[in-house]
Amino acid sequence: MGSDNMQKHLFVLCSLVLATFSVAAEETTDTPEHVIGTQAYPFDTADPRVEEEEPLELPDSIADKLELLAPDEIEFLEKGYAGPLKAIVEAVEDFTPQQVQAWVSAMQQVRENNRYVEGRDLPNIPFNTESAEFNAWRLQRPRSMDPAREPGPVSLGRYDGYGGPPTFGGFPLALSKQDLVAGEVDVAILGAPLNMGSGWRDSGERATADLRLLSWPMGGHDQYVQIEASEVLTIADYGDVAVDNNSTERSMRHVRDIVREVAETGAVPMIVGGDHSLEYPNVAALADVYGKENISVIHFDSHYDAWWGGSHLISHGYPVYRLINEGHVRAADYIQVGLRSNGPDKSGFEWMREQGMRYHTMAEIEQRGWDAVLDRVVAEASEEGRKLHISFDIDVLDPAFTVATGTPVPGGITMREAITIVRRLCAESNVVGFDLVELHPALDPTYRTTLNSAHIVKACLTGLAMNKEGLTAEHYLSPLASEHALDDYYGDQQRYLDATKAEQEADEADEADESE
Amino acid sequence: MLAALLLPLQQTAFAQWSIPDQLSKEQAEFISSGAAIKFVPRQQLEHEIATRDAVSLGHFIDDLMALAAEMAYDPQRDMGAAPLNLASERFNRGTLPTPAPLRDFERQPGPFSVHRYLFPRSGVPTFGGAKVAIWPEDLVAGKVDVAIIGVPNNMSSGRRDAGSGPNEMRAMNTIATPDIQTLIKPLETLSVVDYGDFRVDILSTERTVGHVTDMVAQTAATGAIPMLVGGDTSMLYPGVKGVAQMHGAGSFGLLHLSAHPDVERFSDHTISDRSALFQLLDQGIVQGKETITVGLRGPAVDVDTLQWLRGKDVRYHTMAEIQHKGFEKVLTRVQREVDNGPDRFFVSIDVSVISPGEMVAAGRRTSNGLSIDQATRTIRHVCAAKDIVGFEITDMAPMLDLSRLSVIHSNALLNACLVGIAVRKADLEPDYVNPLALDHGQR
Numbered sequence: 020m021g022s023d024n025m026q027k028h029l030f031v032l033c034s035l036v037l038a039t040f041s042v043a044a045e046e047t048t049d050t051p052e053h054v055i056g057t058q059a060y061p062f063d064t065a066d067p068r069v070e071e072e073e074p075l076e077l078p079d080s081i082a083d084k085l086e087l088l089a090p091d092e093i094e095f096l097e098k099g100y101a102g103p104l105k106a107i108v109e110a111v112e113d114f115t116p117q118q119v120q121a122w123v124s125a126m127q128q129v130r131e132n133n134r135y136v137e138g139r140d141l142p143n144i145p146f147n148t149e150s151a152e153f154n155a156w157r158l159q160r161p162r163s164m165d166p167a168r169e170p171g172p173v174s175l176g177r178y179d180g181y182g183g184p185p186t187f188g189g190f191p192l193a194l195s196k197q198d199l200v201a202g203e204v205d206v207a208i209l210g211a212p213l214n215m216g217s218g219w220r221d222s223g224e225r226a227t228a229d230l231r232l233l234s235w236p237m238g239g240h241d242q243y244v245q246i247e248a249s250e251v252l253t254i255a256d257y258g259d260v261a262v263d264n265n266s267t268e269r270s271m272r273h274v275r276d277i278v279r280e281v282a283e284t285g286a287v288p289m290i291v292g293g294d295h296s297l298e299y300p301n302v303a304a305l306a307d308v309y310g311k312e313n314i315s316v317i318h319f320d321s322h323y324d325a326w327w328g329g330s331h332l333i334s335h336g337y338p339v340y341r342l343i344n345e346g347h348v349r350a351a352d353y354i355q356v357g358l359r360s361n362g363p364d365k366s367g368f369e370w371m372r373e374q375g376m377r378y379h380t381m382a383e384i385e386q387r388g389w390d391a392v393l394d395r396v397v398a399e400a401s402e403e404g405r406k407l408h409i410s411f412d413i414d415v416l417d418p419a420f421t422v423a424t425g426t427p428v429p430g431g432i433t434m435r436e437a438i439t440i441v442r443r444l445c446a447e448s449n450v451v452g453f454d455l456v457e458l459h460p461a462l463d464p465t466y467r468t469t470l471n472s473a474h475i476v477k478a479c480l481t482g483l484a485m486n487k488e489g490l491t492a493e494h495y496l497s498p499l500a501s502e503h504a505l506d507d508y509y510g511d512q513q514r515y516l517d518a519t520k521a522e523q524e525a526d527e528a529d530e531a532d533e534s535e
Numbered sequence: 536m537l538a539a540l541l542l543p544l545q546q547t548a549f550a551q552w553s554i555p556d557q558l559s560k561e562q563a564e565f566i567s568s569g570a571a572i573k574f575v576p577r578q579q580l581e582h583e584i585a586t587r588d589a590v591s592l593g594h595f596i597d598d599l600m601a602l603a604a605e606m607a608y609d610p611q612r613d614m615g616a617a618p619l620n621l622a623s624e625r626f627n628r629g630t631l632p633t634p635a636p637l638r639d640f641e642r643q644p645g646p647f648s649v650h651r652y653l654f655p656r657s658g659v660p661t662f663g664g665a666k667v668a669i670w671p672e673d674l675v676a677g678k679v680d681v682a683i684i685g686v687p688n689n690m691s692s693g694r695r696d697a698g699s700g701p702n703e704m705r706a707m708n709t710i711a712t713p714d715i716q717t718l719i720k721p722l723e724t725l726s727v728v729d730y731g732d733f734r735v736d737i738l739s740t741e742r743t744v745g746h747v748t749d750m751v752a753q754t755a756a757t758g759a760i761p762m763l764v765g766g767d768t769s770m771l772y773p774g775v776k777g778v779a780q781m782h783g784a785g786s787f788g789l790l791h792l793s794a795h796p797d798v799e800r801f802s803d804h805t806i807s808d809r810s811a812l813f814q815l816l817d818q819g820i821v822q823g824k825e826t827i828t829v830g831l832r833g834p835a836v837d838v839d840t841l842q843w844l845r846g847k848d849v850r851y852h853t854m855a856e857i858q859h860k861g862f863e864k865v866l867t868r869v870q871r872e873v874d875n876g877p878d879r880f881f882v883s884i885d886v887s888v889i890s891p892g893e894m895v896a897a898g899r900r901t902s903n904g905l906s907i908d909q910a911t912r913t914i915r916h917v918c919a920a921k922d923i924v925g926f927e928i929t930d931m932a933p934m935l936d937l938s939r940l941s942v943i944h945s946n947a948l949l950n951a952c953l954v955g956i957a958v959r960k961a962d963l964e965p966d967y968v969n970p971l972a973l974d975h976g977q978r
Contacts, residue, residue, distance in 0.1 A: 059618050135622075143618050
């Protein structure tokens with residue numbers, strides 16, 4: 020027997036995320052937040068977006084086709100597990116009662132085999148705990164192994180910072196919390212070569228190395244706002260964090276420890292490189308320092324990354340959901356920008372809306388225009404009291420700009436748009452963390468993607484410097500750089516002349532203060 | 536006063552180190568036991584002991600001892616297993632074969648063409664343009680000799696893109712070209728099918744191993760030779776294990792062409808490319824004395840590893856041997872080891888065995904190496920001389936080679952074994968060369 024309907028039904032069956040009850044995530048008491056030993060995940064893992072459907076009423080017209088079905092098989096159909104009523108009626112039409120029974124029983128088998136069964140399926144992914152080198156991947160080099168030096172960021176270059184091995188932006192290298200504290204570091208750029216994303220995988224050590232090679236824009240002079248971030252901020256390359264590229268889950272805790280270490284000093288951690296699973300430990304670490312539900316996150320991405328319900332508890336599709344599930348961030352403190360991938364479907368959008376999550380899709384940008392959405396996003400992110408983490412997946416950009424990313428999606432924002440919004444957010448909001456993820460350098464022999472990624476980091480560094488200098492006015496641009504003011508073409512020549520003059524006077528006053 | 540302590544070291548003469556006697560008993564023992572060598576190179580340790588004052592040396596050794604204490608697993612501190620979502624409604628999604636009543640339109644079992652035309656030039660890409668089989672009954676009905684299967688696991692410890700290997704090797708349709716030595720067209724001599732891919736869990740090699748093992752065993756049980764196309768080299772483990780479930784552990788030899796020995800003994804993971812061969816040997820799935828590995832070099836080959844291989848009776852042939860003795864002599868030696876070995880062999884190629892000049896897309900590429908010509912001769916011989924129970928080619932990461940030459944060469948390596956199997960089926964000598972190809976015959 021067989022029909023294309025069956026194929027369709029199997030598809031419906033598999034894609035229907037089957038019913039579970041909607042339960043708010045609750046942390047069971049006295050369980051450590053970090054998973055240790057072989058303990059199960061101490062949070063609820065059911066997906067609340069999956070709701071029990073109203074039972075179907077099977078029409079009498081197909082009763083004779085169903086006559087051989089046992090009560091549990093009838094119930095299977097009534098629960099909608101075989102698809103909507105119309106599909107059931109169509110499917111059984113061509114079948115004998117025996118065939119109907121075989122059909123339902125096969126679907127039951129698929130449903131049962133799909134779920135975890137104790138004794139049959141591995142309940143977790145065991146590591147080799149017998150290994151004498153179990154933690155070798157994350158052991159840190161004691162300071163005493165190298166010649167004693169005062170704590171503080173170390174410049175690797177012989178010539179005023181130049182001529183050394185490549186660091187992010189050519190900034191001095193810090194390797195410990197003491198270095199950050201002693202150097203009063205404002206921003207610590209941390210490489211995170213996590214290489215477990217789907218799509219193309221090349222976000223490992225090549226990503227952080229290549230980004231260092233091409234990171235000269237970082238901290239450089241910004242023409243738009245006439246600021247050089249590296250003159251205003253103390254910025255350090257904080258090395259790479261160790262990851263286990265055979266297990267995302269295992270990497271999460273160590274990344275969280277290192278990011279927390281940075282945030283505890285008051286420096287802004289900027290995590291660059293690897294796959295978007297990193298958003299989870301990055302934001303969790305900020306919540307460790309600033310308190311749960313005290314962090315807002317703006318998530319730039321073509322994907323919403325709040326998927327859930329697969330067999331794994333973390334992947335680059337899950338970080339948003341997991342952060343919310345564990346109570347680090349309220350869904351209402353999430354802002355999503357640039358969504359345009361296949362999903363989420365209606366249930367995902369409904370869930371975001373119910374949770375109070377602000378989303379700004381490419382559909383909104385198409386409808387309202389970029390400028391309107393830009394102002395709206397910056398206003399939301401800059402609301403009073405928000406401490407903001409920016410999670411920037413480079414696939415929010417159009418693949419024309421960032422072809423070297425694991426899961427590119429055409430139709431994205433441009434570099435010009437991205438630079439502006441990142442600079443504005445870092446200037447106008449209270450940014451306490453930033454990550455740039457999903458760089459896969461091998462896919463782009465022209466280096467364009469890596470260079471563009473460095474320019475996104477630069478935009479935030481510039482913004483942070485503006486923030487420190489008090490240039491937090493809405494969409495500040497240098498009046499000198501943005502208008503020659505030699506004629507009155509736009510009718511506002513005087514305004515630019517005045518503003519330029521005011522800035523000159525302020526600069527002169529500053530210089531006078533400093534010389535006193 | 537200073538106490539002189541001896542370090543038990545293998546390679547070099549014992550160093551006589553003077554260490555301050557202010558050190559505690561534990562500190563002194565830690566140094567004298569050689570445990571510190573794990574964390575700091577011997578030369579540097581000597582330097583530190585010679586130059587530091589007692590206080591500074593004490594701190595230094597304390598730091599090293601703290602590292603030693605943190606190195607091993609501690610259930611109170613470390614994650615011993617990665618948890619999974621046991622409430623998932625799709626916990627096993629992807630690995631479930633469609634039950635018969637839910638399959639497509641009925642068809643008679645047997646391999647089928649995916650082409651509209653009798654002599655197709657393009658269309659749906661399959662390995663070697665071969666017919667497609669989906670179920671074991673297709674293999675049985677078609678009396679299939681060789682089932683070529685993709686296993687797109689993508690967890691290489693080198694550059695990652697081996698998951699794209701199977702489809703790229705399908706798309707670059709150069710398998711089954713006639714062999715110039717024998718003038719054999721393997722697909723005309725053998726019944727070969729594209730048996731699709733075996734599903735992997737892209738986030739866990741551990742979870743992939745079980746399914747791939749089962750599917751390989753099921754394939755071998757039909758009488759077809761599973762030829763696996765990786766995927767990274769961790770898949771060598773389920774590939775060989777699955778074949779062993781059919782033919783019996785230790786019942787066949789293994790020829791492993793690779794730059795990397797893949798016998799990491801201390802891994803914190805239960806399986807990875809670096810420990811695939813170790814798992815096979817350690818579990819007795821293959822026997823050391825019937826394991827031949829050719830082309831070793833690179834970061835994982837050190838004194839300990841070679842001694843371990845020797846201790847396991849593994850026949851290893853490094854690039855040092857090849858460079859020193861010449862390839863021809865080594866090939867002869869390998870062929871003799873194969874010929875004197877068991878009747879049945881599993882052949883495994885990690886493409887890193889090839890020199891990066893001809894295989895720039897090897898995930899774990901390492902300078903030097905065999906040429907394609909040398910490797911194909913080695914492979915063709917074993918596949919012609921022995922009953923092949925399984926074949927695997929792994930760790931080709933296509934994105935590293937814009938020219939796609941690495942894909943063509945990978946197909947050539949696979950084709951070499953197909954030709955060998957065809958030579959054997961035609962009852963020809965293993966190193967048979969067709970006289971027509973050897974000489975134009977003109978005076």
